[in-house]
Amino acid sequence: EDQVTQSPEALRLQEGESSSLNCSYTVSGLRGLFWYRQDPGKGPEFLFTLYSAGEEKEKERLKATLTKKESFLHITAPKPEDSATYLCAVQVRNDYKLSFGAGTTVTVRA
């Protein structure tokens, strides 16, 4: 059975304090790994898709990386507006489904 585990569950950061979120997965044949951001009361907002080990994507203060077993979302010099829940999801080959992790809730204090 496909499994997606995110850690930590919650992360409290001071503004400017860089950190990383982890998404480990156990799937048979990865088609893609997706990162979403979800603000309270809103739907998940797409951030990145990673398809192969070694791939990296960047957007503003966020950088996502992928290995054969896990993905990291690095937040560099975070600002309070980066506070949100970050969700990781995986899709296996020949399937349409996304299997989501439980998310990491990030709080950035000014």
Added chain:
Amino acid sequence: DAGVIQSPRHEVTEMGQEVTLRCKPISGHNSLFWYRQTMMRGLELLIYFNNNVPIDDSGMPEDRFSAKMPNASFSTLKIQPSEPRDSAVYFCASRAGGGPDTQYFGPGTRLTVL
């Protein structure tokens, strides 16, 4: 450029009542997904449509749940009769066919069943 549109945004109803949630996918997208999100279970896929046809409804929890997609621009999720344990946030997502697999989510409907 409109994203996925859902209505209503909030619904409060009493146990036993019928509830209908609505979704308009992004224009040109041919896949549509209904999800349910709770604190206990996270995001769960309920049903998946491709080209308006239900492909996989294995995530629908009970026969009380039904979904339709009469055309490419509209889908409904109906719960009849509703129960307190159906209280959750329901999301609709759509995806373009033949390209990236990214699903784009709507703002959700927060359902409370009293």
